[in-house]
Amino acid sequence: MRLLFVHSDHLEFETTTEAGAGLAETEDVPMEGRMEDCVTAFVSVEREDETDLDAVVENAADELRDVTGQLNTRKVVLYPYAHLSDDLASPDSAKTVLRDLQSELDADYDVLRAPFGWYKSFEVSCKGHPLSELSRHVTPDRTDGDAGSETADRAPS
Amino acid sequence: MRLLFVHSDHLEFETTTEAGAGLAETEDVPMEGRMEDCVTAFVSVEREDETDLDAVVENAADELRDVTGQLNTRKVVLYPYAHLSDDLASPDSAKTVLRDLQSELDADYDVLRAPFGWYKSFEVSCKGHPLSELSRHVTPDRTDGDAGSETADRAPS
Ligand SMILES: [Mg+2]
Numbered sequence: 001m002r003l004l005f006v007h008s009d010h011l012e013f014e015t016t017t018e019a020g021a022g023l024a025e026t027e028d029v030p031m032e033g034r035m036e037d038c039v040t041a042f043v044s045v046e047r048e049d050e051t052d053l054d055a056v057v058e059n060a061a062d063e064l065r066d067v068t069g070q071l072n073t074r075k076v077v078l079y080p081y082a083h084l085s086d087d088l089a090s091p092d093s094a095k096t097v098l099r100d101l102q103s104e105l106d107a108d109y110d111v112l113r114a115p116f117g118w119y120k121s122f123e124v125s126c127k128g129h130p131l132s133e134l135s136r137h138v139t140p141d142r143t144d145g146d147a148g149s150e151t152a153d154r155a156p157s
Numbered sequence: 158m159r160l161l162f163v164h165s166d167h168l169e170f171e172t173t174t175e176a177g178a179g180l181a182e183t184e185d186v187p188m189e190g191r192m193e194d195c196v197t198a199f200v201s202v203e204r205e206d207e208t209d210l211d212a213v214v215e216n217a218a219d220e221l222r223d224v225t226g227q228l229n230t231r232k233v234v235l236y237p238y239a240h241l242s243d244d245l246a247s248p249d250s251a252k253t254v255l256r257d258l259q260s261e262l263d264a265d266y267d268v269l270r271a272p273f274g275w276y277k278s279f280e281v282s283c284k285g286h287p288l289s290e291l292s293r294h295v296t297p298d299r300t301d302g303d304a305g306s307e308t309a310d311r312a313p314s
Contacts, residue, residue: 019287083292128171128276
C-alpha cells in the first residue's frame with residue numbers, strides 16, 4: 001500500500017461519474033464531503049497487499065496513528081487514489097481494505113471516507129510545514145515493530 | 158520521470174521554509190503563485206532520467222502537449238513533487254529538468270513553475286471529469302513515437 005499524507009486545512013470532494021460498471025461503491029459511504037484541519041490520506045492498495053489484507057490494514061492503521069500523533073489531530077480523510085502505484089490490487093481487495101481501515105479507526109478518529117470507483121472533483125490544501133506531506137509504503141509484513149512499513153520522508157522538492 | 162496531471166479550477170502555492178541548505182531555488186522562480194483553469198503537473202524527476210536529461214525533457218514536453226491538447230488549455234503549473242517516486246534524481250538534475258521543461262514550454266504556454274527545494278503550502282482543485290487526473294511514466298528513451306512514455310490512465314479508485 002502506498003500512502004500519501006497531507007496535513008490539510010480542508011479537503012472536500014464530490015462524486016461525478018462512476019468509473020466502471022459495478023465498480024463504484026454506493027452504500028455506507030458519502031457521495032460528497034468536507035473536513036477541516038485534518039490529515040488527508042491518499043491511498044493506493046497494491047497487489048502485494050492481497051497476500052494478507054488484514055495485516056496491511058493493521059499496519060496502515062499503525063502508520064495513521066503515528067502520523068496523526070505527530071500532527072496532533074484525530075481527523076482523517078481516507079481518499080482512494082490510484083495514482084500512487086503501478087501495481088494496484090483488484091477493486092474488490094481495495095474496497096475491502098478501505099472499509100476495514102475505516103472500521104479500525106472509527107472508534108477513536110473522526111473519519112471521512114471518499115467512495116472507491118468514482119471520478120470525483122476535489123479541493124485539498126496543504127499546510128506547508130515540514131511534516132505536512134509524508135509518504136509511506138506499507139506492506140502486509142506481520143513482523144513486530146515498524147517492519148510492515150517503510151518511511152519515505154523526503155525533501156518536498 | 159513520474160507525472161501526475163490534475164485538470165484544475167485553480168492551483169495556488171506559497172513557499173514556507175527551505176528544505177535543505179543550498180537546495181532551494183531562489184532565482185527566476187516565484188515564491189508564491191496562483192493559476193486558474195490549468196493543468197497542474199506534479200513532477201518527480203527520477204534517477205533513470207539522469208542518463209539523458211535532454212531526452213526526458215523532450216518526452217515530458219510531448220506528454221504535456223498531448224494532455225493539454227485533450228483538455229484544451231494552454232495554462233500549465235509545473236509543481237516539483239517528490240512523492241510520486243521511490244527513486245529520485247539528484248536535486249541538481251531535478252532542477253535542470255524543471256527549468257529546461259519550462260523553457261521548452263514557455264514559447265506557447267502560460268507556465269507557472271513552483272520552486273524546487275522548499276516546503277510549500279498549496280491548494281489545488283480537480284475538476285472531476287474522467288480525464289481530469291492522468292498519470293504518466295516518462296523515460297529518456299529517444300525512440301520515435303510514444304516509446305518514451307508509458308500511459309497509466311487508471312480508474313480513479
Ligand atoms: Mg509522443
